[in-house]
Amino acid sequence: MTETKKxxxxxxxxxxxxxxxxEIDERGAFQRQPNRFxxxxxxxxxxxxxxxxxxxxxxxxxxxxSNRASIVRELxxxxxxxSVNQVGHTNAEKRKYGWDFTYDKDGKxxxxxxxxLAEFYYRADPDYxxxxxxxxxxxxxxxxVVNNDYHRLTNYFETAFKPFxxxxxxxxxxxxxxxxxxxxxxxVLFPFVNNGVYRMMFAQSLVAYEEAFDDxxxxxxxxxxxxATQRFLFGDYVTDSDIRLYVTLARFDTHYYRNLGPxxxxxxxxxxxxxxxxxxxxIPAFKNNTYFHxxxxxxxxxxxxxxxxxxxRFADDYDYAALWSTPQKRKxxxxxxxxxxxxx
Numbered sequence: 001m002t003e004t005k006k007x008x009x010x011x012x013x014x015x016x017x018x019x020x021x022x023e024i025d026e027r028g029a030f031q032r033q034p035n036r037f038x039x040x041x042x043x044x045x046x047x048x049x050x051x052x053x054x055x056x057x058x059x060x061x062x063x064x065x066s067n068r069a070s071i072v073r074e075l076x077x078x079x080x081x082x083s084v085n086q087v088g089h090t091n092a093e094k095r096k097y098g099w100d101f102t103y104d105k106d107g108k109x110x111x112x113x114x115x116x117l118a119e120f121y122y123r124a125d126p127d128y129x130x131x132x133x134x135x136x137x138x139x140x141x142x143x144x145v146v147n148n149d150y151h152r153l154t155n156y157f158e159t160a161f162k163p164f165x166x167x168x169x170x171x172x173x174x175x176x177x178x179x180x181x182x183x184x185x186x187x188v189l190f191p192f193v194n195n196g197v198y199r200m201m202f203a204q205s206l207v208a209y210e211e212a213f214d215d216x217x218x219x220x221x222x223x224x225x226x227x228a229t230q231r232f233l234f235g236d237y238v239t240d241s242d243i244r245l246y247v248t249l250a251r252f253d254t255h256y257y258r259n260l261g262p263x264x265x266x267x268x269x270x271x272x273x274x275x276x277x278x279x280x281x282x283i284p285a286f287k288n289n290t291y292f293h294x295x296x297x298x299x300x301x302x303x304x305x306x307x308x309x310x311x312x313r314f315a316d317d318y319d320y321a322a323l324w325s326t327p328q329k330r331k332x333x334x335x336x337x338x339x340x341x342x343x344x
Contacts, residue, residue, distance in 0.1 A: 008143050011122040016098040017131050019202050028205025029212075032195055033130045036121075038149040041160035048146055050160040055146070056083045058117055058136045060099060061291040062255070064194065064247035065150040066134035071243050072154040074285035077166025082157075085109055087117050087134060088294075098132045112143050120145045151190070154240055170341030172240045181234065181241050189244050192219040197248060201259040209261075217264045220273065227272040231279070231333040237342040242280060249277045254296045254320065258309060275328035282325070283340065292320035 017023075025031050041048045057073060059066030073082055087099035090107060094100045099117035101109045108115050118132040124144035137147040147153060158173040173181060192215040199212030223245070226233065233241045253266045268274045280286050298312025331337035 009123050011119050011126070013097045013116060013118055014122070014129070015096050016118075017129070019131070020204060024202070024204050027208055028203060029208035030199050030202035030204075032198065033133075035133075035149045035151065036128060036130060037124065037136075037145050037147050038152070039147060040152065041147075041156040048156075048160075050156075050164065052081045052164055053083070054140055056085065056111060056138045056140055058085055058087055058099075058120075058134055058138065060087050060134045061294040062088075062251075063134050064251055066136075067247045067250075067289060068243045069135040069150070069153050069157070070289045071247070071285050072157050072172065072240070074288060075172065075243075075283075076157060076161070076169045078157060078161055078164060081161065081164040082137075083111060083140075085111070099134060111140070112138070114143070119143070151186070154243065158240060168343055170238065171344050172238065172243070172341075174239070174342060177234055177239065181239055184233065184241050185244055188219060189241060192216060193223075194244060194248050197252065197256045197260070201256065213260075213264070220265070220270060224270045224272050227276050229333065231330050232276070232340075236334040236336055236339075238280070238283070238340050243286075246277060246280045246286060249273065250281075250290050250292070251295055254292055255311070258311065275330050278324055278326060278328045279330040279340075287321075290324075292324075293318075296320070 019030065023031050023033055039046065039048050041050055057069060059070045061067070070084065073079065073084065085101070086103055088102040089095045090100050090102040094102075094107075094116075097116050097118055100115060101107050104110055112120075114120065116132075117134065117136060120136060120138045120143060121128050121132045123142070124146070133148055133150075135148065135150055135153055136145050137153065138144065139146045147156070155173055158171075162169075196212055196216035196219070200209055200216065203209035203212060223233075230236070232238050233245065249267050253268060257263055257266065267277065281290065293316060296311050296315035296318070298309055298315055300308050300312040303312055334340075
């Protein structure tokens with residue numbers, strides 16, 4: 001990374017678009033906006049280059065799209081290579097402009113001085129009109145977003161940043177499994193599980209809701225059966241796919257259920273999936289990057305209404321860590337019971 005930064009361009013903030021107004025089709029179904037900054041990391045002339053200290057990852061505790069990037073970063077030992085900070089929402093007034101630095105002194109990112117995540121987006125593209133989303137990987141030479149492609153960002157950490165990984169970093173994306181992992185991630189996990197919960201939550205017609213509902217629970221039934229005979233999605237070792245599934249599982253009973261109406265099952269009602277989720281939670285990088293009380297925060301923090309949702313009443317007092325640390329016997333499905341990762 002060069003020491004001389006380019007002149008930082010000022011930006012004009014725009015109001016955050018609302019999903020249920022801008023990402024709903026004629027059937028009332030939620031159609032998630034495409035990622036704007038998708039330049040890959042690679043060897044091509046225009047590709048991004050992996051460098052130590054050049055990039056800063058922004059993610060949010062409640063956002064599973066970005067949570068998986070923070071987990072992978074820690075699993076691979078990239079803490080000193082890619083810096084990190086969390087965004088959140090300070091209040092309704094600031095929320096109009098999207099994610100802000102609510103956890104930082106004076107509400108500003110200590111490295112870049114930014115007050116809103118949107119600043120990096122509009123600096124990279126002044127004409128950008130979509131939601132400013134996380135994960136966002138920002139170039140610290142320009143203070144611009146260079147990649148917000150949650151579909152591929154963890155894969156870049158796993159491959160392009162391999163020279164910077166710790167010596168005993170797990171191989172989360174084995175070459176012999178990449179085609180299968182990509183197919184499962186792109187054609188099963190994303191449409192039916194990861195995005196499936198949002199398709200239910202943002203649906204504006206009952207037809208669209210029921211379609212997403214059926215996709216989600218049918219897929220969980222398939223995964224439950226798959227996990228009956230193997231410890232993780234692709235056998236004995238944790239892969240990129242397990243991280244993607246975990247972040248949705250961690251939020252379902254804790255948060256998503258509140259917006260879904262009569263649900264078919266909770267995650268704890270799937271013996272194999274529930275044990276599998278707890279097996280993953282035992283891993284420090286998963287536990288360290290899972291903020292259950294933030295995920296579960298209630299809507300009515302003042303508790304002044306007559307009918308107050310369960311999370312508003314009890315989430316702050318609930319011992320999620322103890323629940324998720326309940327013993328399970330998943331390791332006996334593995335040929336290497338004490339080893340959860342494939343190490344090169």
